[in-house]
Amino acid sequence: MEKRSLTAxxxxxxxxxxxxxxxxxxxxxxxxxxxxxHQTLIALARGQRLDEHDNHGEATVQVLRGQVRITAGEDxxxxxxxQLLIVPRIRHTLTALEDTVVLLTVxxxxxxxxxxxxxxxxxxxYWRQARRKRWPVNASSP
Numbered sequence: 001m002e003k004r005s006l007t008a009x010x011x012x013x014x015x016x017x018x019x020x021x022x023x024x025x026x027x028x029x030x031x032x033x034x035x036x037x038h039q040t041l042i043a044l045a046r047g048q049r050l051d052e053h054d055n056h057g058e059a060t061v062q063v064l065r066g067q068v069r070i071t072a073g074e075d076x077x078x079x080x081x082x083q084l085l086i087v088p089r090i091r092h093t094l095t096a097l098e099d100t101v102v103l104l105t106v107x108x109x110x111x112x113x114x115x116x117x118x119x120x121x122x123x124x125x126y127w128r129q130a131r132r133k134r135w136p137v138n139a140s141s142p
Contacts, residue, residue, distance in 0.1 A: 026043075036107055043099075061104055
């Protein structure tokens, strides 16, 4: 089991961002390939923004320092320390209204889940597909 201080990491990353020419700092806390869950600290100097981009999985932004604004189409939401923002599944931007650090958590699916009429339960469909992939057609399941 590992333990990390988000407070210490956020302080150090924000100091780095404020000294960087682009006013940004990024550090992966956990995840990356082949993991499904990715957690990344992002530090932005006041006025910096992440340009419009797609969401490649279910995502949340937890504001650790400062204040941010997420804009998706006509919808805008501001967040401050202690707030958890649910990132919309459409193109969006994130703007630092103050010197800011956020924890971005993204859960990426390794394979698409297709609801194929099994009681409307996409999870059941996923596990059925996983079993098919794991066991060859001519092999018996345990």
